[in-house]
Amino acid sequence: MVKIYIHTDLEGISGIDTAEMVPRESDRYQECRELLMHDLNAAIDGAFAGGADHVTVLDSHGGGGNFILEMLDPRAENDTRPNRKWWASLDESYQGTFFIGAHAMAGTMNAFLDHTQSSIHWHNYSINGRRVGELAQWALVAGNWGVPMLMVSGDEAACVEARQFFHPLETAVVKRGIGRNRAELVEVSEARARIREAARRAVALIGQARPYTPLKPMEILLELSRADYCDDVARHPGVERLDARTVRKVTSDPLDLFP
Numbered sequence: 001m002v003k004i005y006i007h008t009d010l011e012g013i014s015g016i017d018t019a020e021m022v023p024r025e026s027d028r029y030q031e032c033r034e035l036l037m038h039d040l041n042a043a044i045d046g047a048f049a050g051g052a053d054h055v056t057v058l059d060s061h062g063g064g065g066n067f068i069l070e071m072l073d074p075r076a077e078n079d080t081r082p083n084r085k086w087w088a089s090l091d092e093s094y095q096g097t098f099f100i101g102a103h104a105m106a107g108t109m110n111a112f113l114d115h116t117q118s119s120i121h122w123h124n125y126s127i128n129g130r131r132v133g134e135l136a137q138w139a140l141v142a143g144n145w146g147v148p149m150l151m152v153s154g155d156e157a158a159c160v161e162a163r164q165f166f167h168p169l170e171t172a173v174v175k176r177g178i179g180r181n182r183a184e185l186v187e188v189s190e191a192r193a194r195i196r197e198a199a200r201r202a203v204a205l206i207g208q209a210r211p212y213t214p215l216k217p218m219e220i221l222l223e224l225s226r227a228d229y230c231d232d233v234a235r236h237p238g239v240e241r242l243d244a245r246t247v248r249k250v251t252s253d254p255l256d257l258f259p
Ligand SMILES: [Zn+2]
Pocket: 009, 010, 011, 060, 061, 062
């Protein structure tokens, strides 16, 4: 049985081209939710067309609450995340994961709404000396169960980043960042067609794609944007403070990535 787990974010969804659309209090947030469901359904449809038997989806942006469940393709299972965990039902029974709506890591040029976890607090994050963003963080979580990243959709910068980490990989570029807060869009019907096609082809990568598993123990460095933010993080157990804004943590647990 071929099982695919689809992680979603909002910034890299097709049709979203200005930073002002995305906050929950924005007048256009409802439109963003609808656009998210269309990209997600395109990926689900592609996965089934490619031969998946089971698809689970995760509403991950801002802790969830973005999905319009009545719009969700009824063939997909929604991971309801009991206990407000990041995810719940991902395990070794899945053969691959997709990341829909991705954005690039903090500090990327011409990347729509680039950030890593917190655009206010986090300046740089690295594992074993390599800067990584949310794409690699999710791939590490999935890699804990031997599940490889097979497909990514998002802005051009997110897809370029994904290709630097994962190979083989299918990508669907749905827009291109103009600076950080605006994007030039691929027309939405074309964007959804790209997502469906990339998802369909991605299922064929099962067996070739390998899970993302950095060498252990992993040395994680997190540079905050301000010393007072660092004060809070530095209090967490197992975290060593290196300087005013930087903490270090050494761990072998891919589910314990955040200092
Ligand atoms: Zn997000």
